[in-house]
Structures are given as structure tokens and as C-alpha cells.
Amino acid sequence: MMDTILTRRSVRSFEERQIPEESLNQILLAGSYAPSGRNLQTxxxxxxxxxxxMAGINTAIRNALRAVTIxxxxxxxxxxxxxxxxxxDSEFLFRAPTYxxxxxxxxxVNALADTAVALENMMLAAHSFGIxxxxxxxxxxxxxxPVIRSLMAELAIPEDHDIYGTLALGWPKNKLPAAPPRKAEIHIIR
Incomplete structure (x- = not known):
């Protein structure tokens, strides 16, 4: 587990081939086993x-960003x-085969935190498979x-939901780099 945590990196360049169905199922299962506030699992x-x-999602993101007022x-x-x-030609999903x-x-009230731990579980599970x-x-x-709410309806995402995070998944095109030095301050009081 520690090796998986210490060697996982964000990947932004993917091979075109799709990840196996069984791997995707396991990655999603790992997400579902993340802790959630009061165990609501919402x-x-x-x-x-x-x-x-995927192309439609990318277009929706592009159109929504165009509507943003700076x-x-x-x-x-x-x-x-x-x-x-x-x-x-702007690409927002890094051409990943799975999103x-x-x-x-x-x-x-715990939606963001619950999503964060679920996504972390998924990223660690993916890395353990080499994805x-x-x-x-x-x-x-x-x-x-509105363009994103319309997209959410097309994807059968419940109307009472908001999107709190997304994940690009695929086979890395390049070798993963070593971790940069950690910046976290660790303070132990004994």
C-alpha cells in the first residue's frame, strides 16, 4: 500500500487503448468503499x-467555459x-479513454470531502493496476x-446532485516521473 501511495502520479498523456472492464469495475468499487460522512454514501x-x-463532454466544458464572465x-x-x-481543438479530458x-x-454538507476520498481511492486502485x-x-x-446541467441530465446524473470531481483514466503514455520533494510540514507532539 505504501509503495502505491508513494509512486502514484497524475497522468495527463494516455495511450489510445481502453482499460479492461474488470479493472474499471474494481476502481469504481474502491471508490464506493471510501469513507463518507455519517456513512450516507450519497x-x-x-x-x-x-x-x-466523451467528445460531447469536452464540447460542453468548452461551451460552458466560453460563457464564463471574467x-x-x-x-x-x-x-x-x-x-x-x-x-x-481545445481538449479538457487529456484524451483519456475513460472518464x-x-x-x-x-x-x-460532506459532499466535497466524500467525493475527495472516493476519488483518492480510485486513483490508488488505478495505480495498483498500472493505470x-x-x-x-x-x-x-x-x-x-445550463449547458452542464443539460449534460448531467443526458448522463442520468440526479437533478439534486452537483459534480464535485472527475477523473481521467487510461494507460500512461510515458514512464511516471519520480516524486518531487514533499512540502508538507509534519509536526508530532509526544
Whole structure:
């Protein structure tokens, strides 16, 4: 387990071949075994492997970003994404063969935390199979936009849900780099 944790990296370049069905099932199962506040388990995992649906998701993200109004206090990364979205060839899913959307009931005060631990379980499970992953945050910031709400309806994501995180999955195109030095401050009081 420690080796899996210490060697996992975010992957942003994937081979075109699809991951095995059994691996995907195990990755999603790992997500479902994550802890959740009061054990409510109100999340929904929507895995997409259909290339046409993936292209539709990418287009919806691009169109939603184009509709974002840039203001003085807009985060610079959002401004970068909006500029990127102006290009017709902009790709927001890293051309991954599998994309997992984690939604959760918006009334659940633990929705973001529950989603985070589920996604981490999925990323660790994927890495244990040699499958690369990258947590993507495009959709959570856009989840209330009409084009994204329409996409969510098409994907059978419940109306009382918001998207809290997504995950690109696939075989890494390149060898994973070594971990950079850790910046965490660790303080133990004995």
C-alpha cells in the first residue's frame, strides 16, 4: 500500500487503448468503499468510455467555459481555461479513454470531502493496476451552468446532485516521473 501511495502520479498523456472492464469495475468499487460522512454514501459514479459521449463532454466544458464572465477577482486559472476554450481543438479530458464523474447530493454538507476520498481511492486502485489517472476540476466549477446541467441530465446524473470531481483514466503514455520533494510540514507532539 505504501509503495502505491508513494509512486502514484497524475497522468495527463494516455495511450489510445481502453482499460479492461474488470479493472474499471474494481476502481469504481474502491471508490464506493471510501469513507463518507455519517456513512450516507450519497455519491454517484458515472463512468464514460464511449468516444462520442466523451467528445460531447469536452464540447460542453468548452461551451460552458466560453460563457464564463471574467471579472477582476476571477482566478487566473479560470481565465486561462476560458482562453483555452476559445480554440475549437481545445481538449479538457487529456484524451483519456475513460472518464469518471463523481456527483453528490448538493444538500450533503460532506459532499466535497466524500467525493475527495472516493476519488483518492480510485486513483490508488488505478495505480495498483498500472493505470494512470488525473483528478480534473473543470466540471465542478461549471456544474450550475445550463449547458452542464443539460449534460448531467443526458448522463442520468440526479437533478439534486452537483459534480464535485472527475477523473481521467487510461494507460500512461510515458514512464511516471519520480516524486518531487514533499512540502508538507509534519509536526508530532509526544
Amino acid at each position: 455519491w454517484k459514479f458515472t463512468a464514460v468510455q464511449n468516444p462520442q459521449v 471579472e477582476e477577482d476571477t482566478h487566473p486559472y479560470v481565465s486561462f481555461l476560458k482562453t483555452k476554450a476559445e480554440r475549437e 469518471v464523474i463523481v456527483s453528490n447530493q448538493r444538500e450533503n 494512470g489517472s488525473c483528478w480534473l476540476n473543470h466540471l465542478p466549477g461549471l456544474t450550475r451552468q
